[in-house]
Amino acid sequence: MSPEQFSSAVLDWYDRNGRHDLPWQQGINPYRVWVSEIMLQQTQVSTVLNYFGRFMDALPTVQALAEAPEDEVLHLWTGLGYYTRARNLQKTAKIVVEQYAGEFPRDVEKLTDLPGIGLSTAGAIASISMGLRAPILDGNVKRVLARYTAQEGYPGEPKVAKALWANAERYTPHSRVNHYTQAMMDLGATLCTRSKPSCLLCPLKVGCEAHMLGQEIRYPVPKPRKELPRKRTLMPLLANHEGAILLYRRPSTGLWGGLWSLPELDTLEQIDDLADQHGLHLSGSQALDGLTHTFSHFQLAIEPWLVRVDSATEHVAEADWLWYNLATPPRLGLAAPVKKLLKRAADVLLTGESR
DNA sequence: AACCCGGGGAC
DNA sequence: GTCCCAGGGTT
Numbered sequence: 001m002s003p004e005q006f007s008s009a010v011l012d013w014y015d016r017n018g019r020h021d022l023p024w025q026q027g028i029n030p031y032r033v034w035v036s037e038i039m040l041q042q043t044q045v046s047t048v049l050n051y052f053g054r055f056m057d058a059l060p061t062v063q064a065l066a067e068a069p070e071d072e073v074l075h076l077w078t079g080l081g082y083y084t085r086a087r088n089l090q091k092t093a094k095i096v097v098e099q100y101a102g103e104f105p106r107d108v109e110k111l112t113d114l115p116g117i118g119l120s121t122a123g124a125i126a127s128i129s130m131g132l133r134a135p136i137l138d139g140n141v142k143r144v145l146a147r148y149t150a151q152e153g154y155p156g157e158p159k160v161a162k163a164l165w166a167n168a169e170r171y172t173p174h175s176r177v178n179h180y181t182q183a184m185m186d187l188g189a190t191l192c193t194r195s196k197p198s199c200l201l202c203p204l205k206v207g208c209e210a211h212m213l214g215q216e217i218r219y220p221v222p223k224p225r226k227e228l229p230r231k232r233t234l235m236p237l238l239a240n241h242e243g244a245i246l247l248y249r250r251p252s253t254g255l256w257g258g259l260w261s262l263p264e265l266d267t268l269e270q271i272d273d274l275a276d277q278h279g280l281h282l283s284g285s286q287a288l289d290g291l292t293h294t295f296s297h298f299q300l301a302i303e304p305w306l307v308r309v310d311s312a313t314e315h316v317a318e319a320d321w322l323w324y325n326l327a328t329p330p331r332l333g334l335a336a337p338v339k340k341l342l343k344r345a346a347d348v349l350l351t352g353e354s355r
Numbered sequence: 356a357a358c359c360c361g362g363g364g365a366c
Numbered sequence: 367g368t369c370c371c372a373g374g375g376t377t
Binding site for chain 3: 118139222
């Protein structure tokens with residue numbers, strides 16, 4: 001779509017389906033829009049609804065905010081979080097009153113010089129409350145544009161951010177910028193949502209690259225995960241004469257909650273403690289191929305050892321321990337890597353092969 | 356570029 | 367529990 005078609009489609013949708021009844025959309029002026037934009041930074045609309053009205057009732061003008069005790073401002077902010085926002089709010093109010101005679105500068109660059117106002121917030125204030133053709137790139141617009149252009153790369157990357165800003169600028173229309181800005185935020189908040197976007201209702205679905213690829217959820221590309229912490233553990237597979245392996249049931253809460261698993265040891269020497277605990281006599285042990293299991297929050301390197309049990313093992317004394325017969329496996333919940341290791345153990349025990 | 360700030364909601 | 371949200375400032 002051309003930029004004109006793009007913005008027309010967005011504006012038509014806004015006229016029919018956009019939100020027009022939010023508190024900060026009434027009695028629009030730079031002060032109200034500014035306060036709402038600051039409150040909405042990293043904060044959901046439903047939360048801000050509980051604060052905006054109270055704040056405006058108490059401090060209806062930039063002069064009132066500039067003259068208020070800081071404690072009063074922070075009181076009105078209590079529960080919203082990111083309290084630097086509140087302090088910056090009042091700093092900016094004082095600057096606007098003292099340096100700009102109480103009128104916000106009609107200039108994006110001057111707006112970004114004010115504490116707490118970055119490029120996106122400046123664009124929102126300038127377009128919504130002043131009608132200036134200024135782009136925004138908040139989380140909503142970022143998501144809409146990243147999908148529309150199937151933008152690769154994490155938006156925190158300067159190269160990617162630059163591409164997104166360039167498109168934000170390109171699609172911003174020359175007329176009705178106030179409605180366009182509001183429309184793009186609405187689109188991102190109500191249709192082009194992070195998960196389960198409502199593409200069938202979207203005015204941009206015709207040109208949306210991500211939709212054409214059927215890959216809406218891939219965009220924007222999430223922040224790259226930091227390397228996961230690594231842990232290691234030894235897992236002994238104690239095998240009795242019947243070809244059964246000793247397992248225990250993990251506590252119902254926590255990692256692998258309620259699943260059956262192999263014992264975990266820090267060193268191979270601890271195997272003797274385990275044998276004593278169950279009254280077992282061990283013979284030879286043999287290393288199996290190691291494997292790595294990845295959790296959401298760490299990587300676990302597992303060193304499995306196949307250990308032969310020499311003594312009789314009719315019963316296990318402790319509760320939550322059992323001999324898992326590889327030939328006639330009971331139907332139990334097993335941790336994924338344990339299932340893999342049991343299969344390996346079965347191969348070794350039945351064929352004598354080491355893999 | 357990495358990190359800090361914060362509370363709440365979706366999943 | 368994790369991740370994200372109408373981001374910006376500091377180091």
